Amino acid sequence: MKLSPIVLEDAFVRLEPFSEALKEEARAALDCDADAWNGMVAAAYGAHFDGWWDAALRAMAAGSRIAYAVRRRSDGAVVGTTSLYEIRPEHRRCEVGSTFYRPEARGGAINPACKRLLLDYAFSNGAIRVEIITDALNAASQAAIRKLGATFEGVLRKHKITWTGRARDTAQFAILDEDWPEVRQRLDDRLGRLA
Known part of the structure; x- marks a missing residue:
């Protein structure tokens, strides 16, 4: 499995690997909705942004993460971020998240389009397992992950400490290489209805 920081795009979004040229657009996209950050391991709004950005760039340099700015194709605005992370070529696995x-x-269309691009890129380049995790308290995120067609594998208790200091239980989902054709078709059908 070999994943490199390349641009991924479709009719809805353009995923651009983090670079200094994107920093201020990413900052503006993330500087909102403080409550939504409470279940995250790290916050990236307001004063938290610079440390979060620098950590993402360090992980990219180490090859364990590809962080992307999400640019909406309809108006060219950066509307968020997402990543391939916990990249483990020796196990042919990675995670999709930090979204x-x-x-x-x-x-x-934004989220399913991003997931379609990221999953296709991972599986087309040798991944056999892609994980998607979320705070066990985040019912909306879990519903979105299930809607993708990922398999729920259980809850990892006290799995991560959030930036607020809370010991977070993590709901774990995965898509395997043999699941990908069906998941891809579901995403394609869904995006086709949104076109």
Whole structure:
């Protein structure tokens, strides 16, 4: 499995790997909805942004993450971020996540389009397992992950500490390479209805 920081795009979104040229657009996209950050391991709004950004760039340099700015194709606005992370070529696995969208970009085509691009890129380049995790308290996120067609694998108790200091239980989902054709078709059908 070999994943590199390349641009991924479709009719709805353009995923651009983080670079210094994108920093201020990403900052503006994330500087909102403080309550939505409470279940995250790290916050990236307001004063939290610079440390979060620098950590993402360090992980990219180490090859364990590809962080993307999510640019909406309809108007060219950066409306959030998402990542391929916990990249483990030796196990042919990675995670899709570290995702945040501005409130007006939630729902609709943005999230399924991003997931379609990221999953296709991972599986086309040798992944056999892609994980998607979320706070066990975040019912909306879990519903969105289930809607993708990912399999729920259980709850990891006290799995991560959020930036607020809470010991977070994590709901774990995964898509395997043999699941991907069906998941891809579901996403394609869904995006076709949103076109």
